[in-house]
Amino acid sequence: MHILRQQIQEITPLSDSEFDYILSHFTNKKIKKHQFLIQENDLVPNDYFVLSGFLKSYYLNQEGKEYIMQFGTQNWWITDYNSYFNQIPATINVDCIEDAEVLCLSLINREKLCSEMHKMEHFFRKKSNAGYVALQQRLLTLLNNNPRERYEKLVKQYPVLIQKVPKALIASYLGVSRETLSRFSLKK
Amino acid sequence: MHILRQQIQEITPLSDSEFDYILSHFTNKKIKKHQFLIQENDLVPNDYFVLSGFLKSYYLNQEGKEYIMQFGTQNWWITDYNSYFNQIPATINVDCIEDAEVLCLSLINREKLCSEMHKMEHFFRKKSNAGYVALQQRLLTLLNNNPRERYEKLVKQYPVLIQKVPKALIASYLGVSRETLSRFSLKK
DNA sequence: CGCGCGATTGAGTAATTTCAAATCTAGTGG
DNA sequence: CCACTAGATTTGAAATTACTCAATCGCGCG
Numbered sequence: 446m447h448i449l450r451q452q453i454q455e456i457t458p459l460s461d462s463e464f465d466y467i468l469s470h471f472t473n474k475k476i477k478k479h480q481f482l483i484q485e486n487d488l489v490p491n492d493y494f495v496l497s498g499f500l501k502s503y504y505l506n507q508e509g510k511e512y513i514m515q516f517g518t519q520n521w522w523i524t525d526y527n528s529y530f531n532q533i534p535a536t537i538n539v540d541c542i543e544d545a546e547v548l549c550l551s552l553i554n555r556e557k558l559c560s561e562m563h564k565m566e567h568f569f570r571k572k573s574n575a576g577y578v579a580l581q582q583r584l585l586t587l588l589n590n591n592p593r594e595r596y597e598k599l600v601k602q603y604p605v606l607i608q609k610v611p612k613a614l615i616a617s618y619l620g621v622s623r624e625t626l627s628r629f630s631l632k633k
Numbered sequence: 634m635h636i637l638r639q640q641i642q643e644i645t646p647l648s649d650s651e652f653d654y655i656l657s658h659f660t661n662k663k664i665k666k667h668q669f670l671i672q673e674n675d676l677v678p679n680d681y682f683v684l685s686g687f688l689k690s691y692y693l694n695q696e697g698k699e700y701i702m703q704f705g706t707q708n709w710w711i712t713d714y715n716s717y718f719n720q721i722p723a724t725i726n727v728d729c730i731e732d733a734e735v736l737c738l739s740l741i742n743r744e745k746l747c748s749e750m751h752k753m754e755h756f757f758r759k760k761s762n763a764g765y766v767a768l769q770q771r772l773l774t775l776l777n778n779n780p781r782e783r784y785e786k787l788v789k790q791y792p793v794l795i796q797k798v799p800k801a802l803i804a805s806y807l808g809v810s811r812e813t814l815s816r817f818s819l820k821k
Numbered sequence: 822c823g824c825g826c827g828a829t830t831g832a833g834t835a836a837t838t839t840c841a842a843a844t845c846t847a848g849t850g851g
Numbered sequence: 852c853c854a855c856t857a858g859a860t861t862t863g864a865a866a867t868t869a870c871t872c873a874a875t876c877g878c879g880c881g
Contacts, residue, residue, distance in 0.1 A: 530766060560755075570761060577714060578714050621838095623859090625836090628837095801827075813869055
């Protein structure tokens with residue numbers, strides 16, 4: 446079954462024709478390693494559902510330091526949500542860590558689906574709620590735990606991530622320097 | 634006009650009877666200073682819409698240190714969302730900083746409203762999206778800005794908050810010790 | 822007047838960052 | 852199969868930042 450369909454059906458049942466209709470609102474896109482999906486100051490046309498590969502979204506500050514907002518791998522949605530929802534220029538970059546294929550959903554099509562199909566509005570509400578809760582957890586971890594604890598939590602939660610992604614990116618996600626991360630990522 | 638109606642109507646129009654129907658799914662509650670709305674390990678029955686007063690939600694760690702998740706004042710919604718949405722025991726506390734009056738919305742009634750009224754599903758989706766974006770911003774501020782910058786941003790964004798709330802709570806929201814906050818909250 | 826809470830100040834300490842250098846690793850071409 | 856290179860990781864040492872603990876201050880209220 447299509448992995449998007451599967452995700453939606455975890456929240457609400459769908460007939461074949463409904464799913465086909467939904468899918469017709471997405472376009473396909475392939476991205477190569479190091480290619481940008483969104484760059485600062487761009488208008489953000491789409492939310493992206495990841496079919497395969499690996500992406501990251503990150504903020505780049507004045508000094509050129511990068512802070513990873515989120516990773517995107519199979520089944521995840523990724524974009525600059527502030528820019529996407531409010532149709533303002535991007536402040537966040539999204540680029541490709543590993544050749545990827547994504548489904549693109551424009552804001553117009555998202556809203557169209559939501560207004561035409563109560564189910565889809567329901568789906569996106571639930572997804573958004575879950576995302577909100579996950580962000581709250583991350584915020585608390587950031588406030589309450591030291592770098593080492595944050596790292597260990599991440600390893601426990603997404604063991605695959607650690608294998609796949611350079612340590613420097615993990616560090617940036619955790620809000621630590623790569624040197625600090627290195628100093629405790631090996632030794633007990 | 635009822636401030637809840639006003640908030641909903643910023644997103645979607647509402648007839649008198651529709652709003653009355655919506656409102657019938659809420660119950661009223663008055664809370665006194667220092668009273669808990671939610672305590673760790675409680676089941677969380679409601680999401681709370683603040684009519685007046687001042688509340689805070691916060692995580693209390695093992696060492697008794699408190700981290701403020703959010704403040705709740707007029708027009709804000711507050712609860713332990715993880716516990717509320719997933720109906721699991723609370724890990725966050727919500728209590729009253731200043732005598733308050735809130736509207737209580739049970740999860741059952743929320744879902745009922747959302748399934749009966751597409752409008753309400755739409756409203757809550759939009760609210761959740763906005764909340765998600767706001768949390769992302771806060772996360773980035775936490776990662777990218779030092780305590781002083783975080784404080785100055787907060788002052789700019791919510792000047793009233795600083796007046797109304799003891800500095801120790803501001804510090805806890807910003808993830809800084811009160812002493813550190815004190816050291817730069819005065820001098821330029 | 823004195824109590825109590827919130828805010829400030831000071832001194833020492835701990836954690837993390839920064840900068841620089843060394844080391845390791847995987848992939849490439851000879 | 853080996854040497855070479857670019858990128859990633861580790862290590863060291865110094866500097867910085869914020870924290871902790873303790874003491875003091877300031878002010879409103881009984």
